[in-house]
Amino acid sequence: MTTDTIHDPDPDAPAQYAFTHLRHIGLAVPDHDKQVEFYTQNWGLSEVGTDGDVTYLAAAGSPERYAVRVRRSADKRLDLIAFGAADNQAVDDLAARLGRSGVDLIGEPGTLQTPGGGYGFRFFDVDGRTIEVSADVAVREHRKIEAGESIPVxxxxxxxxxxxxxxxxxxxxxxxxxxxxxxxxxxxxxxxxxxxxxxxxxxxxxxxxxxxxxxxxxxxxxxxxxxxxxxxxxxxxxxxxxxxxxxxxxxxxxxxxxxxxxxxxxxxxxxxxxxxxxxxxxxxxxxxxxxxxxxxxxxxxxxxxxxxxxxxxxxxxxxxxxxxx
Missing domain, CATH: 3.10.180.10 (2,3-Dihydroxybiphenyl 1,2-Dioxygenase, domain 1)
Incomplete structure (x- = not known):
């Protein structure tokens, strides 16, 4: 192990974190039903909503509306990674800054149509992944995980x-x-x-x-x-x-x-x-x-x-x- 100079931070990086925390991931898979069965019956997540083709799975100890979103698709892909922002103004400021920097925005900030609502937008990162950032998402009723409970927090x-x-x-x-x-x-x-x-x-x-x-x-x-x-x-x-x-x-x-x-x-x-x-x-x-x-x-x-x-x-x-x- 060494702590020699191993990394010089980008001088143009924001002085503060743009994201508050990780919210959820979205997965697209050919076998939607088997995927949902695995996450609910084996992994320890709970189904909190579905339309048959998109299913939302929550962790019992988290206030996030869901931790994983599973979408039925012919192609396997990572649909998105979602992060939180401090408030709606932070969302707007980030979208404006990304736009000025030439980052490819998928849409302008607005009301989200996914469970929990909120205010946010999506963009492509440098590799082409879809990233979502949002604020003001309604929290989910959650609970303290008890001793011996082997399910995700x-x-x-x-x-x-x-x-x-x-x-x-x-x-x-x-x-x-x-x-x-x-x-x-x-x-x-x-x-x-x-x-x-x-x-x-x-x-x-x-x-x-x-x-x-x-x-x-x-x-x-x-x-x-x-x-x-x-x-x-x-x-x-x-x-x-x-x-x-x-x-x-x-x-x-x-x-x-x-x-x-x-x-x-x-x-x-x-x-x-x-x-x-x-x-x-x-x-x-x-x-x-x-x-x-x-x-x-x-x-x-x-x-x-x-x-x-x-x-x-x-x-x-x-x-x-x-x-x-």
């Missing part, structure tokens, strides 16, 4: 693949004020993953070097270690394909168990993601060929070509094409 973070991560990281820094918390590197392949934060949590977004643009994984936070292990065990008993884990990463100091959903997306159970003292934190450059960087506990299966290939996912078929909903 909330959506923790999202990791995305791109063949040009340096450009993608610079895009998110410049336009939204994301800050780098840590970087994973390989002695021969160079820097491989950047962990980005938009609040004091170690990362809400991470950007990985991959062969094509795709979802790497989405991660869900559980109540604690016991609940995380119970959830991991439940999925193993159900026959869900495990990719990697259980273990504990060094970057973020969080636990991990990765599984494949029915349409081939990697999903993670985690807990105890690090909350940073931002006044004193300095990014680390971590060599993930060291076993303790990938897994401090030494309990997970080795990070190998099998694990890496599942994390590459299929090439995203929805780049620079806005989802219909």
């Amino acid at each position: 909330k959506l923790s973070h999202v990791v995305i693949n791109t063949p040009d991560p340096e450009t993608t990281v610079a895009f998110y820094e410049r336009h939204f004020g994301f800050r780098v918390s840590d970087i994973l590197m390989h002695p021969r392949m160079g820097r491989m993953m950047w962990f980005l934060r938009t609040n004091a949590m170690h990362h809400s977004l991470a950007i990985a070097r991959g062969p094509h643009v795709a979802l790497h994984h989405a991660s869900f936070e559980l109540r604690g270690i016991d609940e995380y292990l119970r959830g991991t065990g439940r999925l193993l008993r159900s026959g869900t394909e495990k990719i990697w884990g259980p273990g504990r990463h060094m970057a973020g100091n969080n636990t991990f168990s990765y599984f494949l959903d029915p349409n081939g997306n990697t999903m993670e159970y985690t807990t105890e993601l690090e909350v940073l003292d931002e006044d004193t934190w300095h990014p680390h450059l971590l060599d993930f060929t060291r076993p303790e960087v990938a897994d401090q506990w030494g309990t997970a299966n080795a990070m190998n070509e099998f694990v890496a290939s599942r994390s590459f996912n299929d090439p995203d078929k929805g780049l620079f094409v806005a989802p219909p909903v």
Whole structure:
């Protein structure tokens, strides 16, 4: 581990975070019904609305109206990643700034027609993903997850693949004020993953070097270690394909168990993601060929070509094409 000068923030980046937090992700999949069954019967989310082709799934411990949106589609894609903004004025200011910078807006800010309503807009990021930002979304009645309940509290973070991560990281820094918390590197392949934060949590977004643009994984936070292990065990008993884990990463100091959903997306159970003292934190450059960087506990299966290939996912078929909903 080193804290040498490893990253120079973009001087044009906003002084403050443009996003308050991660809201939800949208997935388009060929087998909608099996996907919904997996997330409700195995993963621990609850269905809170559907029209038959789009289903909204919530985490019991989160005030967000939903954590995952599943849309029936012939093509598999990441429909969108949604973030929150402080208020309607922040939404308007961001849209104006992105427009001046030449970012491709899908639409102007307005009232959202999705559950919870709110005020927001969508745009394409530098790789062609659809990103949504919103404020004033109605909160959902939620509850404290009890001891022993092995269901997600909330959506923790999202990791995305791109063949040009340096450009993608610079895009998110410049336009939204994301800050780098840590970087994973390989002695021969160079820097491989950047962990980005938009609040004091170690990362809400991470950007990985991959062969094509795709979802790497989405991660869900559980109540604690016991609940995380119970959830991991439940999925193993159900026959869900495990990719990697259980273990504990060094970057973020969080636990991990990765599984494949029915349409081939990697999903993670985690807990105890690090909350940073931002006044004193300095990014680390971590060599993930060291076993303790990938897994401090030494309990997970080795990070190998099998694990890496599942994390590459299929090439995203929805780049620079806005989802219909």
